Amino acid sequence: MKTIIISFANSAVEPLASITEEDDNIHRILIENNRGNYSVHRESFATVDNINNALGAYNGNIAIFHYAGHAGQHSLLFNDQEANGTGIAYQLKPSIAAGNLRLVILNGCSTGPQVTKLLELGVPAVIATNASVNDTSAKIFGVEFFRNICQKRMTLRNAFNAALASAQTATKDSLGLDDTTSRDLHLPGEKPREPFWGLFFKNADAVDRNPLPVVNDQAVALYEPNIQLTQTIFTALVLDGNVPAMQLDEKKKLEIIEDYVFQKTIMDVFPHPIAIQLKTLFAAEYGAEALKKPSLKRLEQIARVFQITTEFMGIIMISQLWELKITGKVAQLPDNMRQLLKDYFNLTIEERAVYNYSSLIKGIRKYIDTLPRVDYFVTELKTLREEDAQNKKFGEACEYLSYIRNATYPGKPVAVQESEVLELCLTAEAMLSVFFEKLGFLHRYTLTSIQNIRINKYRHDILTEFDHQVVKLMNSNASHEVNYYLLAKHLDNSGVILTKQNLTVFNVERRQYKGEALEFLNLSPLVVDINAFESRSDRSNLVFYGQYREDDKVYVFRNVSKPDDDLNHVEININRRFGRTEQQEQSRYEAVCIQLNAFRDFALQLTPTTPAHDQQPLQVP
Structure with missing residues (x-):
């Protein structure tokens, strides 16, 4: 699957007030509008090391590279650490050679001179700046650009022009809205306009299409419901030492085991609230034929499995917090914890059905981490901290599945088109597999x-x-x-x-x-x-x-x-x-x-x- 890398770098010396908001909004837009055609790699605190790691890890599969933060004519500033723009350009070369890279966005000050090398190496289109840009305008431009290509499915050219118009509202300086770009050619330095963003390219075809990756038709055609999820959860149980799973794993080396046998093993060792929802998803109940193939009902059930599992984990965290209070290990909860519990308690059933338990779990965990000599009852929760680089995909899966839950919850208007269901089922099951890959310890x-x-x-x-x-x-x-x-x-x-x-x-x-x-x-x-x-x-x-x-x-x-x-x-x-x-x-x-x-x-x-x-x-x- 193609990857979109979004990276954001602030400065301790000259902090950018709007960059966190830009980060959150762009990431949310990408997650909510994913139709199974890309994954998102997010670096909220980009450094030279983690950007090098990301560019190396995804090698030839990068579709869009987005940077926001302080920059200069020849470098990007990753948290006050200077990174050479030419080095980044060459690390993108494998994705260029594979024909996967469609766009590079350098949403920082005066990045125009870096465009030449990117175009020479074969990047189809680059968005950069010719001068210093206003922080608020930069945020608006970045967020609206991604909204235009993701939600409105605009071409790159139209998305750029519309985002520029939105950014104009936040500055008195002219952003060159009246000066339309040439259809055939737009290279840096040929027609300087500043201060403003430039859309640079050699071939108009590159900007007269949407830059998002297209869906892999072959993967969609080969999709078989439950196969990936069953294999992922079963493997997680084996790796975590579950005895029934390990015995079945040895048995499969000698004979052919039907999928329902693996599924039964999974359901028999998970807590009942999770197991009963997996049973429905696996269509193990009579009359559940609609769940055995891609459908809106199946998409609903995938989201329901995720929701009940995160709710169960959230209840564990609240119960641990209450236990600390009852046993006197916590005398008085801080204001943010009191507000978190109050909000949780006062939810209506409809609000609770789509409540983001991932945020609740993170909030309680961060508080418990500040307490001396307190161990988690579910000790493995220590391995799921969001700041751990190994949990980035897990966090993305949670955000995506939370969106699917909101989009398919029976109590709300359905926000999914019938034509999208097949692709969404494929992606949602893949995300649910990433989610459960980390939860084998539940047995x-x-x-x-x-x-x-x-x-x-x-x-x-x-x-x-x-x-x-x-x-x-x-x-x-x-x-x-x-x-x-x-x-x-x-x-x-x-x-x-x-x-x-x-x-x-x-x-x-x-x-x-x-x-x-x-x-x-x-x-x-x-x-x-x-x-x-x-x-x-x-x-x-x-x-x-x-x-x-x-x-x-x-x-x-x-x-x-x-x-x-x-x-x-x-x-x-x-x-x-x-x-x-x-x-x-x-x-x-x-x-x-x-x-x-x-x-x-x-x-x-x-x-x-x-x-x-x-x-x-x-x-x-």
Whole structure:
């Protein structure tokens, strides 16, 4: 796939106020308008080293190279480090020779003299400047140019002229709008006009077409849904040491294994909220034929898999933050964390359905990183920091899939044309593969619903044993077998927890495990097993927090199997009362309500008005 490199370099000596905004807007435009024909490499803090690495890594596959920042007649200034323009030009030569490079943009001051070498080497078109340019004008020009070629699909010439007109609004100096460029030839120095941007080329055909790469028709024609995703996730599990995956990997060396066997292995070792969405995407359910081929429904499901997975990871981060507060490791949250939690809690279900959990995860992680001696419960989250160069593709995938979620969410107008669906399905699955390639570690954590805890204490024994009745939520099926954890220390009751499984089997027939203690993170009340309230239920009904309705004191939850279906919403009324024969259900339900109110106080930074042990009797709604 062809690559568009966008690089931005500021200066500590002469900072450019608008460059970060230019960076964010151009990147967003490229991601939102990708139709499967390019990837984006972003350098927000460009240096000589990382630009050299990028130019070398993509070698002959660069389609557009964009630079914004301070510059001169013969150099670009990467964070106050001077880079020779001729050296950059020669590093672009492999992409020129391959016929892939279509455009170089040097959006800095007085870069015109660098154009000559670029054109000599064969770059079809170059945008550069003949003098110093206004910072705000430069931002407007860069953003509007990319908007014109990506959203409006203009030719390079028309996109340039329209961007120049937009930039003119931010400066009193003439940008030469009345002086149209020659159709046949425009070389630097032949017709100086300043201060303004110039569009330089030798052949008019280069600027009378859109510079974006075209879709690879062969790749689209060969696209088979689920193949790339299945292979990527399975490989990630093998590399992370998952035993069932490793056993199947050895078996495939001796016999042919059908794709559904790999998919079943994947679904059996991932937490239920993720596994159930992958099951739907893999079309493992009866009547899901529409998902087995490129379609808008399939595109919706790809985005839904991403959304529920990032929501699950976001809940883990919030739960860890709350745990730090409960255990006294954090006395007072800073203002930005309080606002982040408040915004999260006050989302409506519709807003939450397309909420960017990646930003929430980044925000909480950055705060936790400032705390002394705090380890992540999910330790692998340390490997997903956005500043790590190895995670650039992962970050791009998150941004792209977040856009697809917004564009296809059933509650919003569809922003995708029917003619684009095939290409978008191909790209979205590729991005989802990049996303899951980093998440093979999830098999290490066991999602567990605690149904009940019984105390075992005998007169002849000084030790107390806590017998936990639990259900493991680690596959795509709704039916789960009950297990029993015999522990010297009890876990939290009536909740859904994430554990690092390290217990040994004690009694196979009675499905008992035994150990001193079990390291866990409580995800309730953001994750609730509704059927834990029912003493006669043999299934789990897992839901995620949706919203709180202040007017009737109701918490609304979304079913993880069908999170976008209004009919599957679950309401918990904190004033509900149970009948005389439902005392067991009442105790569990009441425990969840107490936790819900406590989390509300935590998220909104309220002072609890009623201690947990003084809760008033539940009343009939």
